[in-house]
Amino acid sequence: MPMPSYDVIVIGAGPNGLAAAHRLASRGAKVLVLEGANTPGGGAGLAHLSYNLDARVEAAMNLRDHGLRWMSTNLATTALSADGMHLRLEGALGDRLTGNCSDADHIAWAQLRRRLLRFAAVLSPLNQMTPPRIARKAGNHLLQLAKVGLRARMLGASEFRELGRILLTNVHDLLDDELTSPLLKGVLAFDATLGGWLGPRSPNTVLPWLVRLSGQTAGVQGVLGLPKGGMPALAAALARSVEAAGVTLRCNARVIRIMIEAERAVGVTLTSGEEVRAPRILSAIAPAVTLLDLVGPRHLDTGLTTRARQLKARGGTAKLDLTLRALPDFRGANLKDRLVIAGSEHAVETAFNPVKYGRTPDRPVMEIVLPSAHDPEAPHHLSAIVQFAPHAPADRDAARQAMLAACMAQLETQAPGIGALVQRAEILMPFDIEDRYGLPGGQWHAGELSVEQMLFLRPLPGVAQYRGPIPGLWLASAGCHPGGGVSGTPGWNAALAMEAAE
Template identity: 55%
Template sequence: MPSFDAVVIGAGVNGLACAGRLSKAGLKVQLVDQAAQVGGAMATREFAPGYRVSAVAHLVNALDARVESGLDLARHGLKWSARDLATTALGENGDHLVLCGAFGERLDGSISAADRAAWTELRVRLLRFAAVLAPFKAMSPPRLAANAGNDLIALAKIALKLRLLGRDDMREFLRLLLINVADVVEDEFADDRLKGLIAFDATLGAHLGPRSPNTLILLLNRLASQAAGTVAGLALPKGGMGAVAAAMANAVAELGVDVRANAPVRRVLVEGDRAVGVELQCGEIIRARHVVSAANPKTTFLDLVGRPQLDTGFVRRTRSIRMRGGAAKFHLALSGAPDFRGADLTSRLVIAPSVNAVENAFNAVKYNRFSEKPVMEIIVPSAFEDGLAPAGHHVLSAIVQFAPREVEGGWNDRRGAFGERIMATLEAHAPGISGLIVAAQMLSPEDIERDYSMIGGDWHHGELAVEQMLFLRPAVGAAGYATPVPGLWLAGAGSHPGGGVSGAAGWNAAERLIGSEGAQ
């Protein structure tokens, strides 16, 4: 007899969300993870004595409302240091542009009246179109087969919502799905800071530049999310991203999920062509009626299940999933507050001076080189709360683009050179910051792959691109959370709707599994 109804592999945001939802439906669940602490990349870590930062992800912009409310994360300790976080597009001479509220409800700074009006109109239009995409995030990718009745009904409802936009808006929506973000912002604005910021946001975490096709849909996908109850908002959890993991871990434990850390999985047990449990590296066997993997789909199928259990065509499609991360993480321990030429440190700071700056930064990775003039998103978490650094000191966290997984010359030899380019960029915007450094840390895509099991350093476990979205994600044959192996389910970032601190993929997968059982 199986010991559990379901065993979930991977205790990151999606594994926790999935385990919690399954337990709420009455299933007996065990959650296993190879790390000593649950949360995956959703962690707060000390990188120098007395200095702590969010290890990889450092802001929340997509935490699924079903996860936040369904697991009652507030009751389990989740608090916010900031909601509706403003974004400051840094100008080298201190001429900053501030987008206040969710996706720039208000613009502060010197900007022409024409650009201000154009921004107001474009913002409303993009949010309206993003609202059409939002329902897709909370549903299994619709199957197009003739017997997929419920899926086709759901798809029809969304098609009706699209039709209600009106003929002109519907045409514009369909046009924007295929266009690149550079063309949109260059048609709309003259201000380089605003254009660079929107280009940066559309390509953050992607292996694409702003002139790459279909990048506008990535921006709409981002705007279709919510954070701390605000659509298209940004929020900073008190205590860093590890606080989100802790609240989720507390919630699932209360629901009765058996959580085991330091429990790496060697293989998925397949008997009679069906997944029946897992074997841990230590040799322990855990039997379950369902196996749910929140791990990378390549890891799941090629390593844990194994090629002999899979159709050769499916193996080929799995191997072909593109996973090219393009971002590095950079941390500074500082003896004082950095001065970004008067910018508010309690805002999200972005260095992306123009569309061309973002495009040029991306161009380097196409040739396995890092950007000579990187663009980046910066947070100074110690400006929001005490306890992350010694009194009077600060920590800086930056997501830096672009950096390839395989850099020319190897990361061991080139790490210092990229760090110098990052510091040169920071120094240009915050003169004197180099003199404040107590310690520094850089995580290359190679480091992120090794430390957090993200192949290629890709936090989506499969690039977000039109050919790897919805019913094509992660691959044909495993796009609806069910897999070619009966009893095995996918619930990670590699499945729809993708990565980030969301939990949507895990919650959706649980709903699909529960539906297969007729449970509630």
């Protein structure tokens, strides 16, 4: 039998595979990363803003030394209005409002945002923690969870009660209780549901929003960052850093099987038929794909197989890219801002409704970034993340066409004449994203980030501590706790869990 020449094989060079590989290599492990695509970075190629890059990853991987530069670490947002009466959110906490909203909402939003950030900060230590095992003898894990509970209790009795109340409500009701401005409620409802398969009126929409708000950029919580060169430049910095740490990174190397011998993971088989052995395999691709396709049900117990099949991964997010002749005019909006088209919380809900039945919305909601407004050397390009798009329509081509037409019609209402500036348009629907990036259902988090699939239930009970169901196998993708985004957090946590197990 050939001797393994690596200590760890990492499957997938997305943000989590790269973060895990770096951590393991920096502790002396000989690491091989196998990436199916021809470049590393994974879903960072879809992303356009940073909201939760893990500070541990950014610092330990010296991303600045590897080329990461921020064009903005606190991007303002403009909620667009078709009459030009936009609303701008800026300031260190995003709570300074200018434009189309009442004085009462200025005050109410500042209070609500501070409260949400405070609650998110209480929950944020959970992100960097291995989820507790809810089992006897779970000792240390439960102690850590108890510490978070204590932090929550230390908010004071009334705030503690308020945290409990809002966690059980939905975003629509929360916003409706506190605010009146449709534009403000629209942009907030958009943010709260971004990347999910939930409308603002869906139950349990506040917790995923708090998870999003617990993220940091350059050490500041709840802000948005724009790297120079876009998010692919951030992915390139991650890849340069792992190579500098001595990791071997092989692209065009798709894994089709995890080899199991004597009930242990011992290596992988590539599409070429090549076999590579290592005593530890860390899979940084979706857990359902890892378990059902790469390991296979015959190596899993029936209960786990059933639960893996039931894992919910419905993506509702599409990616629109337009190559433009010139910058468009969004009725005077500052083009350096993140621009959001979501006229009200009802507009967000209405965009979600048809998707439940596999249909495209007439008026999708979206966030837009125009990199050339920041960087005169960048080509004119509009990047939009659009909600909601069906992940399994009856006719994919018709759905793609309908979605593109609906997006262009929406854009035209906000930036008249934009259509004439378009040189090239591409829209990736959730099913295209699944085909191209391997995210099941095109799901942002590689598995929905819904309450029943969070913390010790993520990805599945029994494998929520990054340790796979077979000795030698570890799970590390966004499908694991605490979920997605170009954060590197699940990968880093998984590497720490692997170290702790040795």
